[in-house]
Amino acid sequence: MYKFQSLKDHVYDYIADQILKGNLLPNEKINENKICQELNISRTPVREALIQLSSEDVLENVPRKGFMLRSLNSKEAAELYEVVGVLDGYAAVLACPNLTEKILKDMDFYINSMDLAITSENYEMYYKQQEIFHQLYLFECGNSTLIDTLVKLKNKFMTKHYDISKMEDAKSVLYETNNEHKEILRLFREQKTAELNTYIRDIHWEVAKSKTEVTI
Incomplete structure (x- = not known):
């Protein structure tokens, strides 16, 4: 079902896209006037949108400077992985009996798409x-609070992928990560919820x- 997108949502997606493309860098002030002009709003x-991103800790509202893109330090990243692993594993267990064959095939499609993206270095x-x-x-x-919490936590990783292209072993790391997606799909298909939970959380x-x- 189509969900109406408000202007705020449109701006949110635009800023997120700019972050992913590397057009907005950590500790760099967000130019609000430029966004207004580019989107003609x-x-x-x-x-x-900036306030929402700030509430999700993607941006930081610095007094007398305005909104700036935050960068994750190593301690914050480690804590996020630990929490997201627990919640994502739990979400997978809850979702397991609800996944139709179409959803499983869609998951397989995106796994193949990721392999192509890695190959082309996209x-x-x-x-x-x-x-x-x-x-x-x-x-x-089926748990809206869990969904909302995980989406907000994962949004904090927006800036984390910037330097993938600078990694010497970028492709091998990503291929290995996508192999984990394949294992997750296998466990979903076989309805092995205990193994699924442990694999997502610990691996x-x-x-x-x-x-x-x-x-990831």
Whole structure:
């Protein structure tokens, strides 16, 4: 079903896209006037989107400086991985009995799309595809509070993928991560909820991975 997108949502998506493309960098002031001009809209929805992103800790509202893109330090990233792993594993368990064959085939489609994105070194596309992959089962968990919490937590990783292209082993790391997506899909198909929960929590969101620039 089509969901009406407000001007604030439109601005939110625009800013998120600019972050993913690397056009907005950590600790760099957000130019509100430029956004207004580029989207041909008033200042109000821009401010609303900035305030929402600030509430999600993607941006920081610095007194006398305005909104700036935050960067995750190693401690914050590790803590996020630990919490997201627990919640994502739980969401997968709740979603498991609700996944239709169509959803499972869609998950397989995005896994294949990620492999193509890695091969072509289109890391921005990889990020978007993996986000959809996880959303496919997250949105079937039946717990709106859990969905909202995970979406907000994962949004904090927007800046984390910037330096993927600078990693010497970027492709091998991402191929390995996508192999984990394949294992997650296998466990979903076989309805192995206990193994699924453990795998997502302890392997896919392993805290040690928070030190890389890869978003999983």
